[in-house]
Amino acid sequence: SGGGSASGGGSASGGGSGACTGSFTTIGTPDAGAFVFAISRDGTTVVGSVGSATGRMAFRWRADAGLLTLGQLSSASPSSEAFAVSADGEVVTGISHSSQVSCPGRQDEAFRWTAAGGISGLGDLPGDCFFSAAYGISADGALIVGTATNAQSNTAATWSTAGQWNDLGLAMSPGNSSSLAAVTPDRTVFAGTYRIGNGGEYELLRIADGGALVERLGDLDGGISYAGFNALSDDGEVLVGFGTSAVGAEALRWTRDAGPVALGHLSGSQLISVAAAVSRDGSLIAGSELTDAGSEAVLWLGGLSASRLEQVLSSHGVVVPAGYRLRSVTGLTTSATQVTVVGNTDDASGNPLGFVARYCTP
DSSP states (O other): OOOOBOOOOOEEEEEEETTEEEEEEEESOTTTOEEEEEEOTTSSEEEEEEEOSSSEEEEEEETTTEEEEOOOSOSSSOOEEEEEEOTTSOEEEEEEEOTTOOSTTOOEEEEEEETTTEEEEOOOOSSSSOOEEEEEEOTTSSEEEEEEEOSSSEEEEEEETTSSEEEOOOOOOTTOEEEEEEEOTTSOEEEEEEEETTTTEEEEEEEEGGGTEEEEEEOOTBSOSBOEEEEEOTTSOEEEEEEEBSSSEEEEEEETTTEEEEOOOOTTEEEEEEEEEEOTTSOOEEEEEEETTEEEEEEEETTTEEEEHHHHHHHTTOOOOTTOEEEEEEEEEEOSSEEEEEEEEEOTTSOEEEEEEEEEOO
């Protein structure tokens, strides 16, 4: 399978000084829509999925090249989504419908895409049925993390350019499953989510020392055990995602000293929030929160205090077009002078678009 390209989007520049300039840029077109899932560490490349006549299609977007669709593994059921990208934007990974899949209720196979090689399926572990998914990638693009199917269940696994999946060897009781969504730049710490049996209980999962150290990190206190992992700091010591407390589903941050801690809320919150991204040093967290106005994009500055993204951008001189509603942040990256966040917005007519917002820091 191959892919074509179609450019779409608009931009507005705002506050900046010297070499740094703030800006707000949309990705996609109102008729097709776009959903953004990740940004490269160097800030040049955004990945996600865009609507097509046959279903969702994975894309890579760059400011100088526009939006490039990446193709799919099955022409009979064409659908794909890109979830992660290498630091330089040259390697993209995600899932695509595949004719290889045989597990009940599943349609997807993990894929890897490069400009030179196009899209290729990553196969699966040996097992009773076929299903795999890729949710994260190492900075150098050489290691992909996600889940694959062995003889017992879907299990946390990695795929390398050697061409095969590596089962990390988690001891799985019947009905348990696990997946990975991130790996540190030095490829020593992995993180994801662990499902306990068939009762719908989920915990944060951290794996280090080549799989020798497996930590199930639990959930917030007070609610059912239902937590999910989304992002990891560079040193592997800050995990962010969501958990369930006595008041509802709340964005959380896990650290060694404090364990899982609920993040702050916006005014008008309905106490449902998710942390989806974290800065390299763990100090800036981003995601979304359900409020009386619907889903809103959030930054947790300094780790815990919640602020509406649109207000943060405005305070740094970056203008969001009138009528747009910033719904979520799904990725972020930082430099010495700039913060770049990506996510999803509704335009003034309610059409879903992706966005890239950049603001300057002192």
